[in-house]
Amino acid sequence: MLKNLKLKLYHNGSNGDAQGLTASASGLSYVSSHTTDHIFYTVPSSINSLVERVRIASNGYVNIGTGTAQQQLTVQNSAQHSLIRVIAKSDSDAGIDFGDTADTDIAGIRYSNSTDSLAIIASADTRVVIDSSGRVMIVGGSSPSQVGDGQLIVYSSD
Numbered sequence: 001m002l003k004n005l006k007l008k009l010y011h012n013g014s015n016g017d018a019q020g021l022t023a024s025a026s027g028l029s030y031v032s033s034h035t036t037d038h039i040f041y042t043v044p045s046s047i048n049s050l051v052e053r054v055r056i057a058s059n060g061y062v063n064i065g066t067g068t069a070q071q072q073l074t075v076q077n078s079a080q081h082s083l084i085r086v087i088a089k090s091d092s093d094a095g096i097d098f099g100d101t102a103d104t105d106i107a108g109i110r111y112s113n114s115t116d117s118l119a120i121i122a123s124a125d126t127r128v129v130i131d132s133s134g135r136v137m138i139v140g141g142s143s144p145s146q147v148g149d150g151q152l153i154v155y156s157s158d
Contacts, residue, residue: 088113 038056056062061069067076075082088094095110108121116132129137 086111090114 037058054062054064055069057069061072061074063069063074063076065076065082066078067074075084086094086096091114093110093112095108097105097108099106103124106122106124110119110121111117112119118130119126120128127139131137
C-alpha cells in the first residue's frame with residue numbers, strides 16, 4: 001500500500017489544529033494547520049537543516065523562494081533570476097488577469113498560443129498587440145483595415 005513510506009509523524013489536536021511530517025523516498029512534506037505560519041521544506045542543505053521553499057503566513061500571504069512575503073504572493077530568488085511561467089495548451093491563451101471585486105478580469109496580459117501574439121488588455125478591450133512577426137498594433141483590432149485609419153502601427157525595421 002505505502003511501500004515508499006519511511007517516516008510519518010502526525011498530531012491532531014482537540015481544537016482542530018494539526019501538524020504533520022511525512023518523509024519518504026519521493027520527498028518530504030510538512031503540514032501545519034493552526035494560527036501560525038505553514039512552512040514547506042525540501043532538499044537538505046546539510047545533514048541537520050532543510051531549505052525553506054514555501055511559506056504561507058498566518059495573514060494568508062504566500063512566499064515562494066527566499067525573502068519574506070511582501071504582498072499576497074511574493075516570488076523571490078536572491079541568488080539568480082526569478083521567473084513565473086504560465087503555461088497553457090497549444091491552442092489556448094496563457095496570461096494574467098487584473099481586476100477588482102466588481103470585475104475580476106477588466107485588464108490583463110494574454111499570450112495567444114494559436115496566433116503567437118501577445119496582447120495587453122485595459123478596460124476589457126485589447127489595447128496593444130504584438131504579433132508573431134514583431135509588429136506592434138496600438139488600440140483597435142488585431143488587424144487594421146488600412147494605414148491611416150486612425151490607428152498607430154509600428155513595424156520593425158527588418
